[in-house]
Amino acid sequence: MTTPGTPAESLGIGQVADRTGLSVHALRFYEREGLLVGPVRRTSGGRRRYTAADVDWLGICVRLRESGMPLAELKRFAGLVREGPGNEPERLRLLDAHQRRVEEQIRALEECRSVIARKVGIYAEHVARGEAVGLWDPTAAAGGRPV
Amino acid sequence: MTTPGTPAESLGIGQVADRTGLSVHALRFYEREGLLVGPVRRTSGGRRRYTAADVDWLGICVRLRESGMPLAELKRFAGLVREGPGNEPERLRLLDAHQRRVEEQIRALEECRSVIARKVGIYAEHVARGEAVGLWDPTAAAGGRPV
DNA sequence: CTAGGAGCTGGAGCGCGGTCCAGATCAAGT
DNA sequence: ACTTGATCTGGACCGCGCTCCAGCTCCTAG
Known part of the structure; x- marks a missing residue:
């Protein structure tokens, strides 16, 4: 669906905030806390560019949080996914x-x-x-x- | 032992904690915060004695809290009840x-x-x-x- | 009488989950 | 070029809802 490495398909932090319902503060916070599966790509200027996969993952995070999963557990889950297949x-x-x-x-x-x-x-x-x-x-x- | 040989109609804070699921800390905290409808009676020695009505009210508090009511709103509700009929x-x-x-x-x-x-x-x-x-x-x- | 546990008070501390600030930088419109 | 607004970083701060501590008192069992 998406050509890998196409920057046109990515979103800025504000747009992601709009789409996920998280604040931009929370988005940066989640990233710092290691709740994301991979590192967020950046523009040459240092701004975050989120892929559709990032947004999907954040959507899952939102659901899990909404249903009461503590950040620590979410972090563990993110870690497992990050590790890749096998777990x-x-x-x-x-x-x-x-x-x-x-x-x-x-x-x-x-x-x-x-x-x-x-x-x-x-x-x-x-x-x-x-x-x-x-x-x-x-x-x-x-x-x-x-x- | 655990159960003081006290009169049936009132309970000590520990017993109330057992029955409501709140900690003794929380019970004292709720009282301080004005979440109770009336003042809790005391023994001559200054210990709290909770009546059945107190325990009932605390049961309601627990339900409201469990379902996400903030303490501030619970306090408002307690205040209304304390005021008596009319509201x-x-x-x-x-x-x-x-x-x-x-x-x-x-x-x-x-x-x-x-x-x-x-x-x-x-x-x-x-x-x-x-x-x-x-x-x-x-x-x-x-x-x-x-x- | 003594010991030990339950309870008392006031106030400090904590865990969680963000939120906000300062001060700088980037990017887009005119 | 200039302005405007979004975004950047590191770190301080906050609201909530308890929880815990120190130091003391009470009370019942043995």
């Missing part, structure tokens, strides 16, 4: 473990949601009743928890 | 807004999960069939499959 089982273990954590997170969030939804329901009812009656009556304990 | 609509708005954020989080996580699951699938396939074959060369990134 796929390890990459798989890492991703798979993360996936399980994500599933657990979703489960936990759903539980939170249902707890909150119940509270919302209670308040909605109180509010509806209060507005129907006019004002809430502080003396009415209403037989429920105030929370 | 239910505001409490409702707060909880409802949070609930929506939680739902958005779940959505985002599910998207991440599916992206990750796809990667896991790819790696699983590679690992299953590729132990003997050279898989993918990171240096030949141009035009190659993304990681």
